[in-house]
Amino acid sequence: xxxxxxxxxxxxxxxxxxxxxxxxxxxxxxxxxxxxxxxxxxxxxxxxxxxxxxxxxxxxxxxxxxxxxxxxxxxxxxxxxxxxxxxxxxxxxxxxxxxxxxxxxxxxxxxxxxxxxxxxxxxxxxxxxxxxxxxxxxxxxxxxxxxxxxxxxxxxxxxxxxxxxxxxxxxxxxxxxxxxxxxxxxxxxxxxxxxxxxxxxxxxxxxxxxxxxxxxxxxxxxxxxxxxxxxxxxxxxxxxxxxxxxxxxxxxxxxxxxxxxxxxxxxxxxxxxxxxxxxxxxxxxxxxxxxxxxxxxxxxxxxxxxxxxxxxxxxxxxxxxxxxxxxxxxxxxxxxxxxxxxxxxxxxxxxxxxxxxxxxxxxxxxxxxxxxxxxxxxxxxxxxxxxxxxxxxxxxxxxxxxxxxxxxxxxxxxxxxxxxxxxxxxxxxxxxxxxxxxx
Numbered sequence: 001x002x003x004x005x006x007x008x009x010x011x012x013x014x015x016x017x018x019x020x021x022x023x024x025x026x027x028x029x030x031x032x033x034x035x036x037x038x039x040x041x042x043x044x045x046x047x048x049x050x051x052x053x054x055x056x057x058x059x060x061x062x063x064x065x066x067x068x069x070x071x072x073x074x075x076x077x078x079x080x081x082x083x084x085x086x087x088x089x090x091x092x093x094x095x096x097x098x099x100x101x102x103x104x105x106x107x108x109x110x111x112x113x114x115x116x117x118x119x120x121x122x123x124x125x126x127x128x129x130x131x132x133x134x135x136x137x138x139x140x141x142x143x144x145x146x147x148x149x150x151x152x153x154x155x156x157x158x159x160x161x162x163x164x165x166x167x168x169x170x171x172x173x174x175x176x177x178x179x180x181x182x183x184x185x186x187x188x189x190x191x192x193x194x195x196x197x198x199x200x201x202x203x204x205x206x207x208x209x210x211x212x213x214x215x216x217x218x219x220x221x222x223x224x225x226x227x228x229x230x231x232x233x234x235x236x237x238x239x240x241x242x243x244x245x246x247x248x249x250x251x252x253x254x255x256x257x258x259x260x261x262x263x264x265x266x267x268x269x270x271x272x273x274x275x276x277x278x279x280x281x282x283x284x285x286x287x288x289x290x291x292x293x294x295x296x297x298x299x300x301x302x303x304x305x306x307x308x309x310x311x312x313x314x315x316x317x318x319x320x321x322x323x324x325x326x327x328x329x330x331x332x333x334x335x336x337x338x339x340x341x342x343x344x345x346x347x348x349x350x351x352x353x354x355x356x357x358x359x360x361x362x363x364x365x366x367x368x369x370x371x372x373x374x375x376x377x378x379x380x381x382x383x384x385x386x387x388x389x390x391x392x393x394x395x396x397x398x399x400x401x402x403x404x405x406x407x408x409x410x411x412x413x414x415x416x417x418x419x420x421x422x423x424x425x426x427x428x429x430x431x432x433x434x435x436x437x438x439x
Contacts, residue, residue: 047085052094059100066107067339070346075111087128099144104149109155113349118156133173143188150192154407160204167196183225194235195331204243214249223265226290237297238323265301315346316358
């Protein structure tokens with residue numbers, strides 16, 4: 001690159017250190033758009049194969065792709081074709097195929113965001129769910145179907161009526177399977193239901209549908225399964241937070257809130273007193289989460305506030321201080337798994353949803369020098385490596401040695417300053433960067 005002759009103008013000295021672009025894991029050469037995606041690497045044709053194993057393998061590949069990266073280009077092109085293939089696979093006799101296909105439907109809506117495409121996904125997905133959700137359906141398939149229904153509805157529920165419609169589907173299935181005592185299904189259904197409830201306002205909830213919900217949720221607090229108790233406790237705390245107790249119980253008047261809080265606090269105290277009895281049979285992490293949750297609920301019932309939780313998102317922190325946020329963040333984390341951080345950082349839908357703005361870095365691919373006639377100062381931008389921990393074995397080589405990239409950058413900068421000082425007295429000059437050393 002060659003610059004025209006120009007005069008020297010005053011400009012502040014600036015060195016900006018930024019990492020070079022590196023190929024991500026699994027990224028290959030050639031024409032690719034979204035995070036190394038190449039259309040030829042996605043086996044879309046295998047979704048039409050007669051062999052179930054082929055379809056499952058293709059769904060696994062697509063699941064991994066949409067989970068671990070934001071594939072806007074791919075999804076915009078293939079969302080409807082993928083949707084109809086997945087709707088066929090959801091009705092498969094294979095548990096694995098049903099689970100993967102329903103999950104991909106949810107991931108499609110996450111990648112597309114709200115709009116006509118997700119609205120179409122929801123319109124086609126709900127009728128298919130009514131055919132698939134049967135009491136004898138495998139619990140892992142149930143979890144995947146209900147999670148995806150909740151995700152798609154949340155992203156493109158056309159107002160509270162659409163959201164409540166999906167909530168009713170989930171609750172009816174919960175009622176139909178309650179007598180079977182399958183805790184995995186109960187937890188999955190209640191988690192999806194409360195996730196959608198967290199997006200509702202109390203005034204938009206129709207009371208006739210949910211009048212018996214609170215007594216049922218209280219009964220779940222008496223169950224022996226800690227995870228079931230936790231999701232029931234979260235749901236009850238959410239109902240109190242959004243001010244909708246009268247919509248979920250037959251209690252009337254101002255006393256209904258006090259009566260609810262009194263009963264809830266009593267059960268929470270009983271649960272906490274029983275915690276030590278579960279230590280031998282519970283996973284250590286589960287015990288920790290179990291105790292922390294009910295401590296938060298007790299504090300919320302006493303002072304009306306939930307303790308703040310910080311979620312690390314790369315170099316940023318997402319702060320959560322309400323039950324609705326807490327439930328939604330945890331649900332998204334479970335659904336996206338390893339891809340949660342990636343989506344929160346790169347998917348604009350999550351930026352709007354969480355009111356979260358990730359820190360961005362400016363990546364510069366070459367040094368720039370701009371000069372004019374009144375000063376010998378210049379603005380210089382250098383390409384540099386990603387952050388390296390002080391304890392890393394690469395730290396000294398990159399930062400402290402005499403030939404480190406940082407010292408080389410400083411040397412080049414000083415050389416250019418000397419060059420400017422000489423050029424200042426000439427008035428006009430040209431600068432060529434074509435043969436500059438890359439660093």
